[in-house]
Amino acid sequence: MWATCVPRVSxxxxxxxxxxxxxxxxxSTIMKCLQFxxxxxxxxxxxxxxxxxxxxxxxxxxxDARVRDTVAASAVPSARPATLPLGIxxxxxxxxxxxxxxxxxxxxxxxxxxxxxxxxNVAGYQVGMVGDRLYDVGDxxxxxxxxxxxxxxxxxxxxxxxxxxxxxxxxxASRAINGVLNxxxxxxxxxxxxxxxxxxxxxxxQWRDVALTQGQLPVARGFPVSxxxxxxxxxxxxxxxxxxxxxxxxxxxxxxTSPVTLASLDREQRIDLTLAxxxxxxxxxxxxxxxxxxxxxxxxxxxxxxxxxxxxxxDLQQGKSLADVQAGILSSSEYFERQRSNRDLYVTDVFRQxxxxxxxxxxxxxxxxxxxxxxxxxxxxxQQLQQQQQPR
Amino acid sequence: xxHTVFRRLFPMVAWLLAAGGGLAVAPAxxxxxxxxxxxxxxxxxxxLASMTxxxxxxxxxxxxxxxxxxxxxxxxxWAYGFVKIHPQAECSVASNSSEAGWQSLVxxxxxxxxxxxxxxxxxxxxxxxxSNKRLVVVVAAFDRLVWIVHPANPVTELPWSPxxxxxxxxxKDNAATTxxxxxxxxxxxxxxxxxxxxxxxxxGRGLGSGTRWHMDRLLTGATSCQLxxxxxxxxxxxxxxxxxxxxxLGLVGDEHAHWPGVKxxxxxxxxxxxxxxxxxxxxxxxxxxxxxxxxxxVPKEGSMLPQVxxxxxxxxxxxxxxxxxxxxxxxxxxGEIHAQKELLGWSMAR
Numbered sequence: 001m002w003a004t005c006v007p008r009v010s011x012x013x014x015x016x017x018x019x020x021x022x023x024x025x026x027x028s029t030i031m032k033c034l035q036f037x038x039x040x041x042x043x044x045x046x047x048x049x050x051x052x053x054x055x056x057x058x059x060x061x062x063x064d065a066r067v068r069d070t071v072a073a074s075a076v077p078s079a080r081p082a083t084l085p086l087g088i089x090x091x092x093x094x095x096x097x098x099x100x101x102x103x104x105x106x107x108x109x110x111x112x113x114x115x116x117x118x119x120x121n122v123a124g125y126q127v128g129m130v131g132d133r134l135y136d137v138g139d140x141x142x143x144x145x146x147x148x149x150x151x152x153x154x155x156x157x158x159x160x161x162x163x164x165x166x167x168x169x170x171x172x173a174s175r176a177i178n179g180v181l182n183x184x185x186x187x188x189x190x191x192x193x194x195x196x197x198x199x200x201x202x203x204x205x206q207w208r209d210v211a212l213t214q215g216q217l218p219v220a221r222g223f224p225v226s227x228x229x230x231x232x233x234x235x236x237x238x239x240x241x242x243x244x245x246x247x248x249x250x251x252x253x254x255x256x257t258s259p260v261t262l263a264s265l266d267r268e269q270r271i272d273l274t275l276a277x278x279x280x281x282x283x284x285x286x287x288x289x290x291x292x293x294x295x296x297x298x299x300x301x302x303x304x305x306x307x308x309x310x311x312x313x314x315d316l317q318q319g320k321s322l323a324d325v326q327a328g329i330l331s332s333s334e335y336f337e338r339q340r341s342n343r344d345l346y347v348t349d350v351f352r353q354x355x356x357x358x359x360x361x362x363x364x365x366x367x368x369x370x371x372x373x374x375x376x377x378x379x380x381x382x383q384q385l386q387q388q389q390q391p392r
Numbered sequence: 393x394x395h396t397v398f399r400r401l402f403p404m405v406a407w408l409l410a411a412g413g414g415l416a417v418a419p420a421x422x423x424x425x426x427x428x429x430x431x432x433x434x435x436x437x438x439x440l441a442s443m444t445x446x447x448x449x450x451x452x453x454x455x456x457x458x459x460x461x462x463x464x465x466x467x468x469x470w471a472y473g474f475v476k477i478h479p480q481a482e483c484s485v486a487s488n489s490s491e492a493g494w495q496s497l498v499x500x501x502x503x504x505x506x507x508x509x510x511x512x513x514x515x516x517x518x519x520x521x522x523s524n525k526r527l528v529v530v531v532a533a534f535d536r537l538v539w540i541v542h543p544a545n546p547v548t549e550l551p552w553s554p555x556x557x558x559x560x561x562x563x564k565d566n567a568a569t570t571x572x573x574x575x576x577x578x579x580x581x582x583x584x585x586x587x588x589x590x591x592x593x594x595x596g597r598g599l600g601s602g603t604r605w606h607m608d609r610l611l612t613g614a615t616s617c618q619l620x621x622x623x624x625x626x627x628x629x630x631x632x633x634x635x636x637x638x639x640x641l642g643l644v645g646d647e648h649a650h651w652p653g654v655k656x657x658x659x660x661x662x663x664x665x666x667x668x669x670x671x672x673x674x675x676x677x678x679x680x681x682x683x684x685x686x687x688x689x690v691p692k693e694g695s696m697l698p699q700v701x702x703x704x705x706x707x708x709x710x711x712x713x714x715x716x717x718x719x720x721x722x723x724x725x726x727g728e729i730h731a732q733k734e735l736l737g738w739s740m741a742r
Binding site (some may be wrong): 328 | 434435437441442444446447448449462464465467468469472473476477479485486590625626627628629645684711714717718719720726727728730731734
């Protein structure tokens with residue numbers, strides 16, 4: 001009975017899915033008519049819960065319990081793998097993700113995916129083009145994979161047109177980097193401090209802050225703290241390292257003295273890190289977040305907007321300096337508009353902000369010439385002025 | 393949001409039937425709709441944190457950017473961040489207007505045009521004829537626009553439709569003029585009889601500006617109605633003109649709409665509005681969110697210059713989108729970034 005029943009159901013479903021694809025635009029329109037605020041708030045809440053409970057592939061529930069307090073278990077999305085490679089070349093369509101080719105030896109091949117098949121959904125979540133939005137199969141795999149590396153796909157067979165449920169098993173051989181962060185004994189950092197552990201690409205000397213992935217966790221219970229990072233696929237011939245730091249309000253309190261170089265990224269490995277530094281900044285040290293907020297208030301005449309300070313602090317984590325932040329604010333469109341988008345007013349005010357006095361007529365002429373040389377692109381203009389210690 | 397729910401609902405039914413041959417008991421799985429679109433209070437960059445820029449060693453060469461002043465600061469930040477990682481590369485930014493940026497791309501004096509309006513069909517056609525290169529246009533950021541009026545104006549919102557915009561022209565004739573508008577005086581928009589003699593006077597940026605392109609479309613929708621518009625060189629001048637004009641109506645970038653003496657107005661978009669014909673692939677943002685584009689010339693029989701490709705990788709990464717947010721523009725979502733990479737032919741490997 002099953003032998004006759006299943007193909008029939010499959011054929012009916014296939015027709016249903018085909019029709020569904022053609023009716024996408026109708027559904028899209030209906031959906032836009034049915035926007036309920038309740039759904040929106042429920043979904044927001046659920047997504048936070050999902051992010052917080054994410055398990056990296058290859059981790060058991062027991063392992064998860066053990067590392068709940070680790071950096072990787074924090075609700076920071078960067079701690080999860082960006083995508084999981086199936087090993088296919090694909091085309092996004094309204095009917096799903098059409099497989100153009102399958103790489104030999106890939107997870108896709110082992111699962112039975114073939115050229116011409118279409119992935120309709122990942123664990124029940126549709127992928128490909130849905131109305132006018134793209135739902136990426138790689139993103140969806142990373143979101144839906146279970147702790148054992150399994151995730152079911154619904155696939156339309158390219159030859160028969162039938163729908164099949166296809167379990168996919170990602171490798172359980174983890175490439176995770178984990179270890180323990182140690183700090184000087186007895187050291188107490190402010191409870192508002194945040195630990196950041198980064199996987200760096202250190203192929204070129206100037207890539208000190210090119211982080212491929214990072215995890216963050218508030219310092220709650222002191223040290224030692226265990227961490228875990230799930231690296232993305234490595235680039236051949238590139239070199240990698242791990243570092244860590246503890247920051248409070250953008251001020252680096254503790255950090256590894258230098259990044260710890262990794263031999264490779266192709267296997268799970270334990271890297272313990274030792275942090276050095278001081279529990280509190282020197283009383284005279286500038287606190288970056290306070291400095292940024294002060295610049296926003298002074299230069300833009302308003303308090304920071306939601307997440308505006310975070311954006312600039314994230315810029316510092318990318319290896320930029322406080323001077324870069326100051327230049328960024330002084331060259332922003334908003335600051336320029338406050339000077340009525342007028343070159344002379346702008347260069348005069350930037351000079352005044354940097355040196356505390358208005359420019360002399362000779363200095364103004366020099367500023368105008370400099371501004372024109374940068375073709376009105378404000379960032380390099382401000383950076384040049386910053387590098388000049390004394391006004392000429 | 394319901395879009396997302398339906399996206400889950402339909403395939404889930406199909407999956408349950410297929411998995412169990414239609415007869416098995418459905419597993420008790422509570423599928424939770426994901427939230428992909430950022431809310432205004434949440435940091436939109438948080439979801440991009442894993443889309444880090446993975447640089448390619450040995451990148452060198454020149455990248456020339458030219459175009460819209462709206463994208464100038466983001467472009468300068470991209471150039472600075474990119475050259476910091478790739479000191480052997482050189483980036484130049486020329487800021488003027490979308491129109492000038494497009495011309496630079498056509499002339500071959502720019503590798504990437506910064507555009508605050510879409511490339512028109514006529515421009516694309518002319519490009520195809522003249523150039524031996526193909527054109528790839530991707531979205532690099534969004535800019536929320538906001539309407540401003542005189543503070544004495546009792547209007548509280550501006551209803552908008554994709555077909556007829558705010559001013560509701562009654563004719564779709566290309567030659568239609570302001571005579572054809574249903575809303576020519578403020579009483580039609582603010583409902584106050586006292587304003588029936590106050591004409592709606594539109595203030596905007598110059599014709600080459602992308603903001604102006606969007607303003608025309610938001611005012612008159614899909615019609616080609618020609619409006620008399622008082623032009624201003626800067627948003628500051630525009631805002632001052634509105635503050636001094638009781639019947640004024642103008643459009644400015646949201647992040648700059650803090651001018652004294654003007655009132656901000658929300659655009660009311662009908663829930664059942666059909667998507668705009670030129671809606672951005674992979675995005676469902678509302679029409680008051682203006683996409684900001686990068687137009688790139690690619691050899692027909694080859695691939696993008698390696699340094700330009702690397703630069704685009706940077707722009708469409710967490711780092712590039714952080715640069716966007718630093719100038720108060722709206723960064724792309726993960727889905728939007730994937731869609732742009734798809735347009736560039738990159739994200740095919742899965």
